[in-house]
Amino acid sequence: MALKKGLGKGLSALISGSEEEYEGAFKEEEKKENNGSSVEIQLSLIDPNVNQPRKVFDEMAMSELVNSIRIHGVISPIILVRTGERYMIIAGERRYRASKKAGLRTIPAIIRDYTPQQVKEISLIENLQREDLNPIETANAIKQLMDEYNYTQEEVADRIGKSRPAIANTLRLLALSQPVIELIEKGKLSAGHARCLVVVEDPEAQYALAKNGVDNKVTVRDFEKMVKNYLSPKPPKKPVEQSLELKDLVSRMQRTFATKVTALGNDNKGRIYIDYYSRDDLDRIVEIVETVQKAQAQARMEQENED
Numbered sequence: 001m002a003l004k005k006g007l008g009k010g011l012s013a014l015i016s017g018s019e020e021e022y023e024g025a026f027k028e029e030e031k032k033e034n035n036g037s038s039v040e041i042q043l044s045l046i047d048p049n050v051n052q053p054r055k056v057f058d059e060m061a062m063s064e065l066v067n068s069i070r071i072h073g074v075i076s077p078i079i080l081v082r083t084g085e086r087y088m089i090i091a092g093e094r095r096y097r098a099s100k101k102a103g104l105r106t107i108p109a110i111i112r113d114y115t116p117q118q119v120k121e122i123s124l125i126e127n128l129q130r131e132d133l134n135p136i137e138t139a140n141a142i143k144q145l146m147d148e149y150n151y152t153q154e155e156v157a158d159r160i161g162k163s164r165p166a167i168a169n170t171l172r173l174l175a176l177s178q179p180v181i182e183l184i185e186k187g188k189l190s191a192g193h194a195r196c197l198v199v200v201e202d203p204e205a206q207y208a209l210a211k212n213g214v215d216n217k218v219t220v221r222d223f224e225k226m227v228k229n230y231l232s233p234k235p236p237k238k239p240v241e242q243s244l245e246l247k248d249l250v251s252r253m254q255r256t257f258a259t260k261v262t263a264l265g266n267d268n269k270g271r272i273y274i275d276y277y278s279r280d281d282l283d284r285i286v287e288i289v290e291t292v293q294k295a296q297a298q299a300r301m302e303q304e305n306e307d
Contacts, residue, residue, distance in 0.1 A: 038077040040106040043099060046080065046087045051120055051144070057094060065098040074099055077108040081119060087111070090119055117149055125160050135191040136184050139170045169195055177203035180210045189213055192220040196227045205230065243267050257285055 078092025089096055090112065099107045114122065124141045133141070145156050153171075157164045173184065173194055180197060183189040193213035200206045209230060213223045246267055253261040253274070260275040276282045 038108045038110055041080065041087060041109045041111075042106050043096070043104060045085075046089060046096060046107070046109075047083065048093055048096070049089045049119070049123060052089070052093055052123060057097065062094065062098060062101075065094065066101045069095075069098050069102040069104065074104070074107050077110045079122075080109045080111050081114050082111060088119075090114065090122055120145060120148075121159055134185050134187065135170060135173055135194070136181055139173050142167060142170060143174065172198045177206050179203070179207045183210055183214060188215055190216065190220070193223050196220070196224045199231065200227060240264070240266055240270075257288060259285070 074095055076092075076095070078095050079090040080087040081090055082088075087109070092109075096107060120141075124138075124145065142156055142160075145151055145159070146153070151159065153164050153167045157167045170191070173181070173191065175198055176184075176194060180189065180194065180203075184191065184194050189210055190213075193210070193216075196213075197206050197209060200209060209223075209227060212218060212226060213220075218226065242263065243266070246263055250261050250263045250272070253272070257274055259277070259281050262273040262275075264271045264273070274285060276285060
């Protein structure tokens, strides 16, 4: 019985000691928090922010961060807020995820005392400053702030340090069709290209046009012209009627220069293009022009002698 009693006491002491050690560590962290300094927090006590604006984390960039943390550790502390006896991430979820993958048990953190409204604003601002959000994530986060706290576009612009037109342009992206939104989220279609599509109401037309701008195949300016042409197509130009004499002239020039000759316009106004495809073509054209010039000069001299 004595042996059983001793075992029970030892087990009780072990459990009691663990609880006291945990509570002591928690109180020690509280003291450090009051100084605003960085403290080591167990990863098991940290929860991600369910309202984190950033939803997509690049796997390649994450792997690079994991390797860096394994070698150098976490250099910049994450920002947390208390939620009872646990913590929630305000800024630094990428570092938190990478630390877990790297096998760390703790992470340096700074504990702040923020309201739920401040948490959302700071999470959005931190991501915007680091340019970690894709345009759709930014738009959704801004809309959430406006819906939950009744912010106007001007107010949310002041809160996150953006201009009101920038806020308006970002929110317009949410009006696009889902397939186009997915292209933006994947980084295939830039926000500049996407904003041009907001005026196109037909979802199928939106997507068809978007595919022309994927991976910056055309500039934003050219893409905007493409959208305008879709909305207001220009009637096809009627071909200019050319006289038989002009067509005959083009035919004779082609035989003379031995290359392609094109006439645009009519007998009264237009242009004639002479193509060349090699240096030999160009030399031949120059030789013909010089021959004509010599003939003209000879004719002028003969005319002067007659006078």
